[in-house]
Amino acid sequence: MSFKLEDTEDRSLIALRTKVKRDAAKQTLKIVSTSLANTGVALVVVLGLWMFGLWAFDVTPFIGKGPVDVFNYLFLAENAAEHQELVMVALGQTMYDAAIGFSFGLLFALVISILFTLSRSIEQALMPIAMLLRSVPLIAMAPILILIFGREQVTVAVMGAIVVLFPALVNIVFGLRSASPSMLDVATVYGANKLAALRYVALPSSLPSFFAAVKISVPGAITGALLVEWLATGQGIGYAIISAVGRAKANEVWAYVVVITLVSILLYNIVGLIENYVLKRFSPQQWKER
Numbered sequence: 001m002s003f004k005l006e007d008t009e010d011r012s013l014i015a016l017r018t019k020v021k022r023d024a025a026k027q028t029l030k031i032v033s034t035s036l037a038n039t040g041v042a043l044v045v046v047l048g049l050w051m052f053g054l055w056a057f058d059v060t061p062f063i064g065k066g067p068v069d070v071f072n073y074l075f076l077a078e079n080a081a082e083h084q085e086l087v088m089v090a091l092g093q094t095m096y097d098a099a100i101g102f103s104f105g106l107l108f109a110l111v112i113s114i115l116f117t118l119s120r121s122i123e124q125a126l127m128p129i130a131m132l133l134r135s136v137p138l139i140a141m142a143p144i145l146i147l148i149f150g151r152e153q154v155t156v157a158v159m160g161a162i163v164v165l166f167p168a169l170v171n172i173v174f175g176l177r178s179a180s181p182s183m184l185d186v187a188t189v190y191g192a193n194k195l196a197a198l199r200y201v202a203l204p205s206s207l208p209s210f211f212a213a214v215k216i217s218v219p220g221a222i223t224g225a226l227l228v229e230w231l232a233t234g235q236g237i238g239y240a241i242i243s244a245v246g247r248a249k250a251n252e253v254w255a256y257v258v259v260i261t262l263v264s265i266l267l268y269n270i271v272g273l274i275e276n277y278v279l280k281r282f283s284p285q286q287w288k289e290r
Helices: 002-056 067-076 080-118 120-135 138-149 153-176 181-189 194-205 207-233 236-246 250-282 284-288
Strands: none
Touching (some): 002 067, 002 250, 080 194, 080 207, 080 236, 080 250, 138 153, 138 207, 153 194, 181 194, 194 207, 207 250
16 A cells, blocks of 8 residues: 555656646746747837838938848848858957956946945945946047057956946846845844845845846947947947948948847847846746736
């Protein structure tokens, strides 16, 4: 009798595990499908606005190129392979520059946010500096930064970090301070200091705000990279667009714009997928409330 009972329990456990795996697979498929659908909708909207803008403003075909023109330039022209290589080389440099600015900006924002959460005096001392960096246009600071750091990757890191820093800082600080006071009190009762409460309570509760900061930072980092390439390094898509405009290469200009726009949309949705996975794993309650 005991053997039959144990066998029944084993079968029930196997059935439960199978159901859990099946439900997880369905949830993953749903998340991916939703992300793909969002990407498709975004692309349709962008294409619609693009074509409507050319029609509404009656842009001459010599300057304004449509989706078909860009497709022909990249895939159907006689030297399409050369065009693709030209665009991909510039895109690779821009992605490298954007990654540098994104990494430094988000890292600084996270560290400063933690310091702000631990100490109000540090916030009162450093927040005016962050506000100053935010209020002064980057194009106005660029000549000074170029004089100080030159036209190398250091300038890319500094300018990219400035673009990313403030919006990410505001979102992460808001997330860290949105932790439940009752949970913080429980952590304090059990002897947790500020760092422990931050680690086990504030950081998990700040995950949605953190990913909101990442979503904002991705296009911000790309914009910062384009700007620094135009003003400082003379590389990547930022400089290539200006160069192509000067040479009246309209097809090339639009190809750069289309590619960097598609990459921005794709990266944004990839961050959304990562966000869903992390929230589901480490903060399931907040994931269910989304």
